[in-house]
Amino acid sequence: MLSHLRTIWQILRHSFRRPETIQYPEQKPYLAPRFRGRIILSRDPDGEERCVACYLCAAACPVDCIALQATEDEHGRRYPAFFRINFSRCILCGFCEEACPTLAIQLTPDYEMCEYDRQNLVYEKEDLLISGPGKYPDYNFYRVAGLAIAGKDKGEAENESEPVDTHTLLP
């Protein structure tokens, strides 16, 4: 009984507390520096798409909100023919970002993407692609990878030695 009265008194004292509420549209909440929000696809420093359509993000996605189709251009570079993220399903977990071997897919701190029509939450590649390199300004997958594409043969990548000729005995 006494504890009940004490509870009532404690609650009454809350009349003089400031509300904890952040009045959102007028007042923005503090976001942690690594806040995970809307997903984007970045480009490498040369302005080409970083995504090599390896499907790892789609495989990692726990809610299966990523859909893409791989294709290859005339230089031997793989890229997605379409890349679709359904943000009405996305839970912003960031697994796709962790899975991405080329640092193409990245999460931004933007979270304001309300729509009146559910269909508008399905983002196509044009909506996802940004013009810059995102969080990793200098990274270019094809310049560090050993893969040969047009204009860059094997052994020409950064920190990569010439390929060894396995058919010769000379040192």
Add this chain to the structure above:
Amino acid sequence: MSEVLRHLILVFGVLIGALTIAAGLIWLDRGLLAAWQDRYGPNRVGPFGLIQVLADMVKIFTKQDWIPPFADRPVFVIAPALLVVTVLMSFAVVPFAPGIVVSDLNVGLLFFLAMTALGVYGIALGGWSSNNKYSLLGAIRAIAQMLSYEVFMGLSLMGVVILAGSFNLSKIVEAQKNLWFCIPQFPGLVIFVIAGIAETHRLPFDLPEAESELIAGFHSEYSGMKFGLFFVGEYLSITLISAMIVVFFFGGWLGPVLPPILWFVIKTFVFICGFILLRASLPRPRYDQLMSFAWKILLPLALLNLMVTGGIVLAVG
């Protein structure tokens, strides 16, 4: 002619006043609960969210008014109205100020008790006609709870009747000119407040609704304005019980300086806020706890209070 007109104005004034207060209570309830939980509450629609009530009304009127096919149609429709009407009837005997009372009945107190007792029909029939097991459980709880608390709600008021020597509410208020009954009748006040909460089935005694156990209890199947009527009825009965506490124990309209009607309104609002505070702070008891609390503690206390008061009055007077 002027007498008839005066009565008509009084009746409609009380009716509209009570309904307005009941609607405003929705806003007050949400606002106060929010303040006690360190939130803002409704503050988007209009200044301080005051138009929220209107927005809610528009919403609830435009909702689909669905009657389940398995329900007992006529009873289902009539039940919410019954609840509101019985509560509104009680307002007829509330003396707001000297002369401002719809019907100055000589048995006003008994009329009030009778009407609150009838109020259980609205809930019981609503729960039963829904033909839903949760509704039925809620209705059964409501009947048992309200019947048991009815008993000593009446008994707790008998001390007041003995002191005032009348069942007439205006006379009861006038009898408190020198001393409010909350002092000599303190046990009666406590019992009446507890019984009042149980009568209005507000938290902590909201077992008939108990949304965490019974979905929404007796009004699970109600939608649209029928559901709204149950809510209006609940807020009306809070207002009624607060007004009755003021009339029986806190000297009704009596008070210095300010006009009597204002005193009445102020006191009533203090108790309404008290009701909301209880809602914000206390957990719901278990059903058997509720019943044993009623029959094993409050009923003997009420009887004891009645006996002691009667003995003292007999010895002194």
